[in-house]
Amino acid sequence: MINTERIRQVIRERRNELITLTKDLIKFKSISGKEDDISEYIQDFFKSIDFYVRSIDKNIITCEKRENKDAKLILNGHMDVVPAGSFWDYPPFDPQITDGKIYGRGSCDMKGGLASMMTAIKVLHDLGIDMGSDIVFTATVEEEIGGLNGTGRIIDYLNGDMCVIAEPTDLNICIGHKGSNIYEITVKGKSAHGSMPHLGKNAIYYASRMIVALEDFKFDIEDSLLGKPTINVGKITGGTEVNVVPDRCIFEVDRRTIPEEDGESVFYELNRIIDREKVDGIEIDTKKVIEMLPVKVSEDEKVVKLLKKSTKEVFGYEKPTTSIDGCTDARFFIDRKIPTVIFGPGKKDCAHVSNEFINIEDLIDASSSFASLILNVIKEE
Numbered sequence: 001m002i003n004t005e006r007i008r009q010v011i012r013e014r015r016n017e018l019i020t021l022t023k024d025l026i027k028f029k030s031i032s033g034k035e036d037d038i039s040e041y042i043q044d045f046f047k048s049i050d051f052y053v054r055s056i057d058k059n060i061i062t063c064e065k066r067e068n069k070d071a072k073l074i075l076n077g078h079m080d081v082v083p084a085g086s087f088w089d090y091p092p093f094d095p096q097i098t099d100g101k102i103y104g105r106g107s108c109d110m111k112g113g114l115a116s117m118m119t120a121i122k123v124l125h126d127l128g129i130d131m132g133s134d135i136v137f138t139a140t141v142e143e144e145i146g147g148l149n150g151t152g153r154i155i156d157y158l159n160g161d162m163c164v165i166a167e168p169t170d171l172n173i174c175i176g177h178k179g180s181n182i183y184e185i186t187v188k189g190k191s192a193h194g195s196m197p198h199l200g201k202n203a204i205y206y207a208s209r210m211i212v213a214l215e216d217f218k219f220d221i222e223d224s225l226l227g228k229p230t231i232n233v234g235k236i237t238g239g240t241e242v243n244v245v246p247d248r249c250i251f252e253v254d255r256r257t258i259p260e261e262d263g264e265s266v267f268y269e270l271n272r273i274i275d276r277e278k279v280d281g282i283e284i285d286t287k288k289v290i291e292m293l294p295v296k297v298s299e300d301e302k303v304v305k306l307l308k309k310s311t312k313e314v315f316g317y318e319k320p321t322t323s324i325d326g327c328t329d330a331r332f333f334i335d336r337k338i339p340t341v342i343f344g345p346g347k348k349d350c351a352h353v354s355n356e357f358i359n360i361e362d363l364i365d366a367s368s369s370f371a372s373l374i375l376n377v378i379k380e381e
């Protein structure tokens with residue numbers, strides 16, 4: 001009789017496999033756009049256990065058997081990482097183990113999560129659990145740069161009752177995050193000789209006033225789970241020479257959104273704030289670069305209940321539901337009406353930093369939780 005207790009025991013016995021797999025994945029320098037080799041490796045992993053494997057532009061969709069029906073559960077993770085940056089005490093792509101932690105770029109975000117899901121599936125397969133096409137695993141590219149070529153590319157090939165993404169949540173059940181709308185604002189003024197600034201319209205000055213107005217803006221809406229929206233001006237370019245009055249200044253705004261808002265109202269509000277600083281001779285052009293929708297799943301959704309049940313069987317207590325700060329590929333699934341939660345090993349403040357690590361115990365707990373979830377989903381009729 002296979003239950004969560006037995007699964008935990010088996011995964012603990014096979015912990016070295018899980019550690020080796022995690023280390024193998026970290027060794028691929030799979031910075032967004034360079035996922036070819038890690039994709040091959042993961043495809044081979046599933047082919048070696050006779051899974052059906054489909055590859056779409058390096059993205060992977062795999063399940064035990066190819067049957068023409070919708071999945072009960074989709075498991076998802078991204079294969080790409082952000083560049084290593086500097087100030088590492090450990091080699092970022094040659095994973096090292098110290099004090100029960102594996103150090104390396106992507107250990108936390110999110111090769112540890114991928115390895116936990118892959119191990120859970122393999123262990124259940126080895127134990128003879130029939131997952132058929134009810135459980136579908138997907139590994140995708142370019143999440144760190146927007147996900148359009150990754151989950152955004154394969155979402156047309158996926159259908160399922162629910163989805164779990166193994167981004168780092170410190171093993172809490174994350175049911176939501178804010179959206180992110182990126183805008184590029186071009187302020188056009190009038191150039192003049194730097195010795196006669198009164199003859200021009202200095203685009204940098206006017207852009208600066210708009211930026212301060214955005215900084216000072218107070219939101220009067222709030223979401224019970226996600227809090228208030230935020231604004232960050234993250235990039236600015238303008239001017240050509242120090243002795244020329246600049247006729248152009250461009251700044252980029254990252255506006256984090258909550259479900260109570262829509263793209264149109266956010267765009268209108270942004271323009272209202274900056275238009276107040278507009279004078280004759282100044283033109284403003286606001287362009288939406290990207291819109292990533294916020295995610296919020298009801299506590300009553302089956303995926304939340306099943307994950308609560310499964311993690312309780314692993315940890316012995318009910319895991320709280322929570323939200324995370326960053327955006328994830330969950331929005332692509334939510335957009336297709338597939339309820340999606342985020343649950344995975346790794347501290348959230350450990351992603352994208354130097355000396356990124358994952359606790360080995362957390363890998364084991366995560367893998368056990370995914371295996372328990374798969375069992376509970378299969379049992380559900």
Ligand SMILES: [Zn+2]
Nearest residue numbers: 109110143167
């Ligand atoms: Zn991630």
